[in-house]
Amino acid sequence: MPTPSALRTQPLEPIFALATGTARAAIAVMRVSGTGSDAILRRLLGTLPAPRKASLRRLWRDAVHRTDALDDALVLWLPGPANYTGEDSFELHLHAGPAIVSAVASALVEAGARPAEPGEFTRRAFLHGRIDLTEAEGIADLIEAETEAQRKQALAQSEGRLGTLYRGWADRLRNVLARQEALIDFPDEDLPPEVEAALLTETAALRDEISAHLADGERGERIRRGLTIAIVGPPNAGKSTLLNHLAERQAAIVSPVAGTTRDAIEIVTMLAGVRVTLVDTAGLRETTDPIEAEGVKRAMFHVEHADCVVQMFFAEAAPDHLLPGALPVCNKIDLAPAPFTIEDVPVLGISLRDETGLAALQENLERRVRELTASGSIAPPLTRARHRAAAMVAHEHLKAALAVDWPEMRGEELRLAMRALGRLTGEVGVEDLLDTVFGQFCIGK
Amino acid sequence: MKNQFDxxxxxxxxxxxxxxxxxxRCGARTVLLTHRMETVGAMSCNPAIGGIGKGHLVREIDALDGLMGRAADAAGIHFKLLNRSKGPAVHGPRAxxxxxxxxxxxxxxxHATENLTLLEAAVDDLNLAPDGSVSGVTCEDGRTFTAPSVVIAAGTFLRGVIHFGHDTQPAGRVGDRPANxxxxxxxxxxxxxxxxKTGTPARLDRASIDWESLAEDAGDAQPEPFSRLTERITNPQISCRITATNERTHDIIRDSLHLSAVYSGAIAGRGPRYCPSIEDKVVRFAERTSHQIFLxxxxxxxxxxxxxxxxNGISTSLPPAVQERMIRTMAGLENARIVRPGYAVEYxxxxPRALTHSLELRAIPGLFMAGQINGTTGYExxxxxxLLxxxxxxxxxxxNTPVTLSRSDAYIGVMIDDLVTQGVSEPYRMFTSRAEYRLTLRADNADLRLTPIGETWGCVDTMRATLFGQTRVAIQSATERAAQETWLPAPLIAAGVSVSPDGRRRSLLDVLATGAKAxxxxxLAPWFVALPPRIRLxxxxxARYSGYLARQEREIRQLHNESSIIVPEDFDFSRVGGLSAEMRERFERAHPANFAAAQRIPGVTPSALMALLAHLKQQQAA
Structure with a gap:
């Protein structure tokens, strides 16, 4: 029997999970653990931060090629074995925007991690001898509770349209895989000649459907987690006042001194029945104040990640260009008339002091919210990053399945795709596959 | 004492x-007891060895210095590498x-094996020592043999019953008595x-078949041996013929189903899903108007x-007269004469869940079980x-301590793990789809995977070990050289390799991974194409599978990690806190050998696994 120290050195693939519950908190903590965590963190940051020290770092989808900035996050690099799981791990304290969390989850999957199974962090802590033995049975209960909660969640989901959709894919994929396995294991059995062509067609169909689903504009995520509307504009344009008006309460510090709002302030409210996070950003201007400069940087970050941008200005300083997709709002029309359009987009004129034009603005925003969350396709939306990660992995393997040279490589890709979906719908065993094979084809000599 | 063996x-x-x-071969003084000396090594059903998945097993037996590959090479008269158009991981050598x-x-x-005695004797009884372990056997004629280890490989002879339609007779194989x-x-x-239950088709008189009128099924022009010890196949090679059932065949079968042992309910034993009798085929796939038959x-x-x-393809338990009518409906078989009718056998x-991974009965130390008696089918x-x-x-x-093979070592490991943890609900047959690590466990690398293991077990002869050592060195040096030789994209493109002109240097292994033409x-590398085919291939x-192999290696490491957490043989699951009665029963039934196996038991929940793991770790630390 190996000693516990021998076990401790065994590598386990990296896994990740949100350590905080939902995105309702301001901060979302993503925890990653497993062999290769260092490489993943390096991919996201470029370099490893000092161990066990919190540092603010820019997260990239791929830091080496500087592709897709994801967030500026507090990063904790916790090399093993002296940590919870006993293996190399790190924590990312993210801004809790739904788009950020799901983008980071996607980046982690691309970097080679997978979503953790129920209780998996705890299991690893056991495996690496990180949990006191007297805690053992108590923790089994804890896992039971955790699993039960996830089971209920899964059950609720499996009764919904999303569950139906994933099970439908899993069933079809099992069928495809069964036919592939039949072609590999029973080539001499007089199988109908169209089997291979049919399975390729079906594989391509599945790939396309999952791809369309993944590209649905993250509508489902938006409904569940709510939308983010960023309000941007030069200092003292009245952004905080507008935010307060929309949220109907005093949240941001409003002062006549330009540049008061130095960091982004978020308020959650309801618009058109959808949860909306309003982000009041620092004024956009050149600044030498380092703290304000950080605020400006963050403002741009929020602009990039918001579902909708309100761009505020005064008539005398109307911009020549709009941020992509922004709604132009001209404040202080009690002092000077608003321009009709900027880059052919009609400008909404308001006066926060007189409270004129605010009803029209609210109506306009509600229409945008409805548009952003409207059902544009028949497929039910993706509601969980976990589902999304599984669908992404399955999609990658289906794509590969159509590109490989040999049928057994295709079989391998299909198995991996099946396994990814199986994490959501229940694993498919060899016996299930063989049942499908023998149910469909007459095999045997 | 004369009848004392190891x-x-x-x-x-x-x-x-x-x-x-x-x-x-391991050095034990061994006696093989058989009903009839002349049936030792008989192929009682289909005269073929190997196939897809099964061919992997033959190569693995050979890698451990077993007999089957060498015997098949000496006896093969029609070799065919199945799945040749697919990749090497699923090639199926068959003869x-x-x-x-x-x-x-x-x-x-x-007879050439040292330490081995062959004797004709009908074993009737097992003898146990006072401590409950096996001590030997007693034969029908009263002779006794003693040994600390007994292997039962009784095939279908245990209370075998043969069915020809409604006629039954006790027998293991036609003409032989069962071991009741x-x-x-x-x-x-x-x-x-x-x-x-299983079945076998009728045997036909070749002279009564219109052989030349039927489509020819030729073997490979270059027969590839099973065994690493066989240089080349010397037997003359023959062709088979192909015919097919038709609507008339199916009508006769449908009209006579009430006479079939399987369909009239005379047989209680469960048959396989994958090897249906011709009756099964006609009933279950009613829309098919024809089934191929290989002669x-x-x-x-x-x-x-x-x-x-x-x-091949017409196994049946219909009465002999119906068999003849049915067979004669097929092209080329209009005048076919049945030499021996087909039959079904129940046994x-x-x-096998009563066995450990070393195939020893948990209840009776020293008693090992192997073959069809464990619910499998097939020679391989x-x-x-x-062998194990x-x-x-x-x-x-x-x-010495027991030895085992894991699911990541060999198809043998996959099979034994399936048997002892899942049990069987039909005769168990090997398929490549059963292997999780299919691209790693190939017929072509069976020796690299297993011969070193066999050497540590003591079952590999020095001649084979020497030969293997040479092969391994040649493969290593060729791989190293192929990793070291690199080219920029330009010369590769000039040679006809499709790579992107990215300025990156690529090794010969990288180039091979693209599936570049010979x-x-x-x-690029004339030395490489001049290598012996075995090494080059x-x-x-x-190289072709490299991405997949790396992934499987990672998975295998995780498997080994969890496999190294042992569940002791005498482990008492009732002592695990927090297990529901249902979970405890599932664990007890399967008695997983380790934590990895525990996770493969169907229906076991994550919390039950956690509780088990917690308990095992506690014991390990104690």
């Missing part, structure tokens, strides 16, 4: 022969054998047992059995189990 093997089929030879030559080859190999006393004895030991000669012309043809098997499955049981029987006799490789295959 290992007794009961049964001279494929499992028994491999078990006896393996035990003897049809001359029945007599095969049996002779096995006899020759057994032994079956009753095993039942009296309280072992969990079940009943299975396979059982021996070379002029040899004993050379006049017999095995019609007892031991629930039987032989592979026999034989090695373990010898190890036990010598006081002439391109010839231009190995390097190519590993």
């Amino acid at each position: 290992v007794i093997v009961v049964g001279g089929g494929h499992a028994g022969c491999e078990a006896a030879a393996a035990a003897a 049809q054998a001359d029945r007599g030559l095969y049996r002779d080859a096995i006899h020759t190999l057994l 006393a032994l079956g009753r004895r095993l039942e009296a030991l309280g072992l969990p047992m079940g009943r299975l 396979e000669p059982e021996a070379l012309p002029g040899n004993p059995g050379g006049d017999l043809v095995y019609p 007892d098997y031991i629930d 499955e039987a032989g592979a189990q026999g 049981a034989g090695v373990n029987a010898a190890h036990r006799a010598a006081g 002439d391109a490789i010839g231009l 190995h390097v190519e295959t590993e």
